[in-house]
Amino acid sequence: MKRTIFVVEDDPDISRLVKHHLEGAGIATRLFPNSKGVIAEAIRQHPSAFLLDIMIPGEDGMELCRQIRATSELAPIPVIFLTAKAEEVDRLAGFDLGADDYITKPFSPRELVARLKAVLRRFEPPLTHQKIRMGELEIDSGAMSVEVQGKPITTTATEFRLLEYLASRPGRVFTREQLLDAVWRDTSYVTLRSVDVYVRRIREKIEQDPENPRYLRTLRGVGYRFEAPK
Structure with missing residues (x-):
């Protein structure tokens, strides 16, 4: 089409x-x-x-x-x-x-x-289909969908790619440069501060308290890590 x-x-x-x-x-x-x-x-x-x-x-x-x-x-x-x-x-x-x-x-x-x-x-679904379930969060890579407490959450394509990339690698710390390379790939037009903007938008959608996130954690001076709730 x-x-x-x-x-x-x-x-x-x-x-x-x-x-x-x-x-x-x-x-x-x-x-x-x-x-x-x-x-x-x-x-x-x-x-x-x-x-x-x-x-x-x-x-x-x-x-x-x-x-x-x-x-x-x-x-x-x-x-x-x-x-x-x-x-x-x-x-x-x-x-x-x-x-x-x-x-x-x-x-x-x-x-x-x-x-x-x-x-x-x-915006294209990945060739491999996986579902990530952590706490109240579910990410379906095939459907490019996100649910929190069973309720659908609307994300943009870029927000979804960033969230999926981090959630599929829990516990690993990524610098902003690494996230730009992985999600945006062509990084010549995106600034490091843009990553912070997207992280904030994702937190507002998946976290109960975006100011004190459970999932998407900041390591000050380093970058971001997705953390599975205990």
């Missing part, structure tokens, strides 16, 4: 450029000049990913991302920002909302295609 990407971009020249290169790579596109109607169409069509500019008329891309993550049918779908806002504070704000990647303008179309494909690969 051909993948479809929803591109929300108010600059028609950039929209045409993105469409040309994505469709040249075999990826269908739907273009939107603003956020109007995006959520309703996405619920109907269920795209493979969203590519969002931030500075668009009306509700900006950050607010649109927030709505995507708050909509249960859409929350797991990858979100990539494509924007001129290049400061680290903007990147971290994007990741804090649950973005899976953050690409700044001007951009290389070939790099855009490569990074989109990398994000989509994170």
Whole structure:
């Protein structure tokens, strides 16, 4: 089945450029000049990913991302920002909302295609199927699902990959650099602080008290460790 990407971009020249290169790579596109109607169409069509500019008329891309993550049918779908806002504070704000990647303008179309494909690969279920059960937490790698106390928890593809990677190696300590290499692989565009943002988001979803986590522990000055509750 051909993948479809929803591109929300108010600059028609950039929209045409993105469409040309994505469709040249075999990826269908739907273009939107603003956020109007995006959520309703996405619920109907269920795209493979969203590519969002931030500075668009009306509700900006950050607010649109927030709505995507708050909509249960859409929350797991990858979100990539494509924007001129290049400061680290903007990147971290994007990741804090649950973005899976953050690409700044001007951009290389070939790099855009490569990074989109990398994000989509994170969303693919692994070839080996395993279930991890620890305490009140259950992670199903085949279904890419997480449950806490038997209740489903919605995660993004990147959040799931990071959680699964740590949970499948309980007791091992990983530096932020090691986690970047393992989960993101292409680390040239992700900062170490981005790992902290994702860890915080995961804790907010799986921990009863995110400030005093049982599962996802911090080793100050070193990195993170997944710990099976005793």
